Amino acid sequence: MALNIDCILILAKMFDKNTFDDKLFDRFLNTKATKVFLQHENSIGKNVNKDEIKAALKKIVKNTGYKDKYKFYLIKSNLNQLKTDIQYLQDHGKMIIKLALKKVYKIIPDEMRVNANIYLYSGGTDGGFTISRRDIFINYGNYIGKRKEFINILSHELYHSRNIPLTNRIRFAWKLVKERNRVIYELFGKSIEEGIACLVQHGPILESDDLTGNLTKRNLLLSKIQFDILNNVLLNIKFGMVQKYKIEDLNIYVIGYIIVSTIYSKEGVLALDEWTINLEFTRIITKYIEICNKRNIPSGFEDEVIKWVFLA
């Protein structure tokens, strides 16, 4: 594994000049990181086109102080730090990956393989994303000068790229065939997947807010709101009102992190292998509720929901 920094290297060169360099722009567009970033933004409904990006980059090159919506200005306003970072990434890429993997292997079993191509890009508001459990993209604009946070987000994405046995993936996909299952499995599956990735990234106690704003101390304090939405969504499905639930409003990072960090703190990491290896979440959820009941703290789930989802 290695860090591919072509995209941010070209941006650093582009912003180092006072005039816009069309050739550098073409090279920027041709990097895999930029190509996939554009596809990713369009796939999540933010229509991004090359002309708009070109116009934004031109403005940033010409006058400092212009703030574009893609946040490319972060690269220009932190250019000196970025140049230092690039040197550091080139010299210590292997060590950075090693440190991130060390965090991943605290949570996943030793024999599980993690293998990914890692690309640094810039643009948009995501911290990073992983495609097909193989290609990792990290929005470096958010992490300029933040070495620790960069290793942390890298460990988060590396968790997503762990090598899950094929039979387990097939069994999971098979369960999604039924409509009722699909929504339930997606909700719980995504929550637990992101919850464990956040546990890898931040550890069991959130010391500083996630730079993307998904997982913050404030959001954790207000987690009851999220569990209420989840209960409502599930009850709506129960009563057949598939159109009415509002999954978009749900912060799955908060829900997942609370469930996963509660189990991890009380019982250690083994219980989480159920998801990490087998993509099974039922025992994880029931274990979480058990722990809450024992400690006399609310789990956030309504009894009716639990009975319907897990006992039916």
Ligand SMILES: [Zn+2]
């Ligand atoms: Zn994630």
